[in-house]
Amino acid sequence: MQPLWYRNSAVYAVDPVLFNDSDGDGWGDLRGLTQRLDHVRGLGATCLWLLPFYTSPFRDGGYDVNDHLAVDPRLGDLPDFVELLEKAEEIGLRVIIDLVFQHTSDQHPWFQEARHDRTSPYRDYYVWADEPHETDVEPIFPTVEDDVWTWDEEAQQYYRHVFYRHEPDLNLANPRVREEMYRVMAFWLRLGVSGFRVDAVPYMVERAREADPAEDGRWLLREMRDFVSLRRPNAVLIGEVDVPIGEYDDYFADGQGLTMLLDFWLNNHLFLALARSDGEPLARALREQPPPPRFGQYANWLRHHDELDLERLGDADREEVMRAFAPERSMRAYGRGIRRRLAPILGGDERRILMAHALMLSLPGTPLLYYGEEIGMGDELARPERLAVRTPMQWSDDAGAGFSTAPPERLAAPLITGGRYGHERVNVYAQTLRHDSLLSKTGNLVRTRLGLRELGLGRTRVLDVGRRAVLALRHDHEGSTVITVVNLSADDVEVKVPEGEGDGLVDVLADTGYPPFDAGTRTLGLSGYGYRWLRPRQHLVG
Template sequence: MMQEPGFEDAIIYQIDPALFYDSDGDGCGDLAGITERLEYVRDLGADWIWLLPFYPTPYRDGGYDVVDHLGVDPRFGRPEDFDRLLERADELGLRVIIDLVAQHTSIDHRWFQQARSDRDSPYRSYYLWSDDEPQDQLEPVFPGVEDSVWSWDEQAGQYYRHMFYRHEPDLDLAQPAVRDALYRVIDHWLSRGVAGFRIDAVPYMVERARAADPRDDGLWLLDDLRRYVTDRRPGALLLGEVDVPVDEYAGYYGAGDRLSMLLNFWMNNHLFLALTRESGQPIRESLIEIPVPPAPARFANFLRNHDELDLEQLTETERKEVLEAFAPEERMRSYGRGIRRRLAPMLDGDHRRIAMAHALLLSLPGTPVLLYGDEIGMGDDLARSERRAVRIPMQWSGKPNAGFSTAPPDRTIARAVPDGPLGYRRTNVADQRDTDDSLLARVRRLVHARAAHPDLAVSTCEVLEAGPDSVLALRFPESSADLITMINLSPGEVDVTLRIPGLEHYAEIVADRPYPPPAAGLTLGGYGYRWLGRDRGVPYGSSLGTHRP
């Protein structure tokens, strides 16, 4: 099979199928609705899409409680709708990855139903059972919601393990039959045309592999997974949810032959510490401390995602600092460790600050991942429980239900938030799409600038001394434009000093506002950002990238 172009320069846009766009007016977003809105994603500048689960599900955990890994839930459409989505994405130059949920199933999955009803069922070994509640010191992923990772099942007459919710029993990947089932799932979706997978809860999968074979601390599972996927689709992306201490990252990459990308929780935590302190220092230190992924692997950097902002990679003191800044009320916090708010309300709805945060994200070495709706500054709904607070309908317009659905409001899968500055009446795509100074326009310019300079995807960069502590300045000297990015995390204007000869040969690529040429001195406005590229024979003022799409 010929090697297809890979994931190295990807810009990923994360979509929740239930909440993006409802094409048939039944109150739930669907695959056909995503297909209708793919041009919006392409116009934004993203070239990969990560779809959250659309499998058959009771939908008690946003679709991660799967009852059939090979199907499409009728509320999201038909298998043909998924095929059409992939066809249209291909026409637009977009690739699609989907969630691979292999750590657990729904309690309603036929495997579990057969396992609980018959100790001699071949599916009994698919799950973890015990006659007595083990004292294994395992802590539930959602403390305060679940008291233990073991629950008694009356029908089975045993305890079963669930690291997440009790309605999501853990699969035992130590069993070859379970791994074979996993590979059948991979086969199915690769054959339909997906470009890869975001793999849920990878460390827990590795823990079960370790129980079967302690070789490489259980990471041999990722070797096998990579080989299996590559044999079927060279260049496929394996994006891992790996929230572990930073010194464990290297094992999940291997020699570049395990996971393609890791979601960079270490950088994410320190990015919010930097925003809290209005200082670039936490990020400067993180860039030094974090391991360099082996080529062609990358880190996947993000601001927010569909879960809580889990701050466990910070010290207790640092975590308290971020919580006090961005979640001052107890209802804004979750599980004793994180924040259940979207980006915009944490940054007080300030479009300058939200755009600066995106400039920061897009400046970091690695692959940027954008959560749907953050590009317009959507808010959240703290009336919804747990992580559901950030899982609200996409705000397309000021029409009822935010233009997400034509169903009666009481029949939508989640309430669209109408009120307040971040509600859909005042924050939506329709109002921002054609406004040059809107948040959407600013983020679009940044994403297009990033797409025009894929050198930022390289795994290394130089951290520059810039003078003010609030400024993060990075240089990518091996890039075609010898790129320099500068971000001011504070609200006050600052003067920047870079010890780089020949600044007169650099030109503006993208900035938060017009600035004098670099040779006249470097200034950054409050929450300002500037990207400069070296003029290699091109007069100052000529475009070195896509300034405005």
């Protein structure tokens, strides 16, 4: 058993609807995903994050769940899921899945029963009011929903929905709802998943606080952690917790709450640093961020399936990032974020894209990769809201991009065709055999990072190397050291490694060939958007 496997891991996030269609119906499915697991493992990933595959109307990418215990028939069935787990285990991939218990679909049998009968036990599975009233929560999508209350004609009451009106909030203050959640967790843990990415955690805690104000409702996280640990000790709870960093410790709960937090604070400052070509915002964010508890961990990413939410930045900094990376109104979402993939954000510049990956992978924490980023997929801004970054995986240049044999009108989402990011130019097959491709170099970064355990398991310090454009970090674990330097600017630079911060440094990975580290002057050269990961020579063996 590896109780800390998640601390030296690389997670690959997959939307099964959009990854690979095995039966030609236009929808990706679990069998299709199973057929492509070797791609995920070959990239260097050790864990698969599977986005929702449950029975759903798919009005919100499957997060509008109809049945937490069933696979949507368009994606397969439970035997298909078990087969995926077996193949994943065979090739060394763990699997985590989404736990969506802040809300359900309005088509869920619980909600339909609740609407029909005020005396039904399911009525209190949701949050109702005779009149809308002020709450501590606001609409998640303020440009789409102007209130968290919607009138239901059949129920003759208002129901609350922090997300879309077709996603009524579950009432976790009701112990029966929590029992339902634990039944769902037990079911998937028994099948063999290695944990859950827990959706919308602060809103779950808000409902728990209604039941018992102890620990401001965060007793729920301890209860969830205990439940998981008793059934699968090495399983993890990865929390979607977009809150001020001063609250991070509350969600870790002294190591007895969430195992990992998605690190929105560091992610936001990473993009501020990229926008300025200046490592200082990220260095400052690292210094200010509280360390995780002994067995806790942060998770870092460049992009995922939602908008690039910039709420952890101040207004001026947020607008600066917006101007740099989303200059057109159509590129923005909800007044707070960017609805573009990484490659278009960075102008399609492969050097800069690789630098951004090297930067993210050098940060303390567990890296998370979104499907398609390894080949530089683009976005489809004609699609509404967050759907712009949710398009089929581009495997080849054939008519269906290797994703599906179905005609275009039957696809779950339109392919990106033509232009700089069309599947005819950007696809896995075109990059697989090229050692200089984005796919090859990204895979090399991921695999090398996993071999440098100091980055996942160690302590990290920011080094002052005399250049604001360069982020230099020292990572130490059990007497071994790794130093990472990344140049965020387009200009070639020279940096000086401080005395005592590594002697006899040699490159473990670099964007290109460089002269060796000069022990006398203690200087390192970096090309524009260059990166170097180094070890002291004596640490290369043993």
